[in-house]
Amino acid sequence: MNKSSTPVPAIVGVILVTIFSVICLVIFSALVLLVQSRDGALTEKSVQSVSDYYAADVRAQEILAALRSGELPDGVTYDGSGYIYSCDIDGTRSLNVRVTVDGDEYTVLEYRVSSDGKWEADTNINVWDGIS
Amino acid sequence: MRPSSGKSSLVLMVQLIMLLIFAVAAAACLRIFVISYSSSAEGEEKVLAMFRAQEVAETIKSLDGDLDAARAALGGSEIDGETGFAVYYDADMSRVGKDGSHDFAVIVLPIDSKNPYLGVADISVCDTRTRQDDSSAGSNSAIYSIEIAWQEVGE
Numbered sequence: 001m002n003k004s005s006t007p008v009p010a011i012v013g014v015i016l017v018t019i020f021s022v023i024c025l026v027i028f029s030a031l032v033l034l035v036q037s038r039d040g041a042l043t044e045k046s047v048q049s050v051s052d053y054y055a056a057d058v059r060a061q062e063i064l065a066a067l068r069s070g071e072l073p074d075g076v077t078y079d080g081s082g083y084i085y086s087c088d089i090d091g092t093r094s095l096n097v098r099v100t101v102d103g104d105e106y107t108v109l110e111y112r113v114s115s116d117g118k119w120e121a122d123t124n125i126n127v128w129d130g131i132s
Numbered sequence: 133m134r135p136s137s138g139k140s141s142l143v144l145m146v147q148l149i150m151l152l153i154f155a156v157a158a159a160a161c162l163r164i165f166v167i168s169y170s171s172s173a174e175g176e177e178k179v180l181a182m183f184r185a186q187e188v189a190e191t192i193k194s195l196d197g198d199l200d201a202a203r204a205a206l207g208g209s210e211i212d213g214e215t216g217f218a219v220y221y222d223a224d225m226s227r228v229g230k231d232g233s234h235d236f237a238v239i240v241l242p243i244d245s246k247n248p249y250l251g252v253a254d255i256s257v258c259d260t261r262t263r264q265d266d267s268s269a270g271s272n273s274a275i276y277s278i279e280i281a282w283q284e285v286g287e
Contacts, residue, residue: 010143011142011143014143014147014150015150017150018154021154021157022154022157025161026161028161029161029164029165032164032165036171036172039172039175043175043178046182047178047179047182047276050182050186050278051278054189054279054280055279057280057281058252058279058280058281061250061282061283062245062250062281064283065245065247065249065250065281065283065284066247068283069247069248069249
């Protein structure tokens with residue numbers, strides 16, 4: 001009659017609840033860290049992109065100032081009506097400049113960022129052509 | 133009474149150990165949240181600093197490098213002993229006067245380009261909460277810094 005009940009269910013319950021809580025906390029923290037890491041990388045890329053653009057802009061302005069001084073820097077070509085040159089921004093984009101000269105007057109006709117990457121069409125996607 | 137007391141203390145001990153484990157895990161997670169929050173705030177600050185530096189850069193370039201006109205347009209203030217100017221911002225990166233409470237400053241300092249046709253300036257966004265003396269730009273406290281160039285237009 002004096003059979004005492006074992007405390008096993010209570011102990012197991014406490015352990016399970018704790019393990020579940022700890023797992024939830026760890027997963028949540030890992031996700032927070034992952035999101036923050038990705039967010040930080042995106043921020044760095046965005047900031048670096050602007051810095052790269054202004055660095056290329058400075059180089060382009062230096063070349064233009066050199067042309068106005070009567071020099072012909074490396075990488076500048078003359079096509080009969082004006083000068084053409086390009087400044088690399090970040091390996092995938094470049095700043096293209098086209099300047100015409102009329103006596104002492106230099107006119108910037110083009111000051112454009114363009115992508116250096118080649119676009120390739122993917123023709124391997126297997127789509128239904130409506131027949132077979 | 134004894135066996136029952138022994139079982140109760142066992143349950144209590146297990147509960148205490150589990151509570152300790154939970155507390156350690158919660159403390160570690162809390163630390164991760166704090167690190168993540170401060171890192172996120174730092175990133176936000178850097179992006180806002182970049183926007184402000186860009187705003188100043190494009191204003192100067194649109195005015196052909198006329199720093200006085202740019203200072204007037206941006207509501208900036210002269211820097212003692214320097215030829216450039218500074219624009220002050222509060223913690224939300226909203227523009228404020230020099231005399232008001234400011235947390236950030238965009239400092240513009242012209243650089244000698246060695247070419248009369250070329251104008252160059254350094255634009256640095258500094259945290260004035262950590263740096264009271266903003267008379268010397270290009271210091272280590274700059275959150276973001278860019279160099280800009282423009283063509284000097286002859287008279």
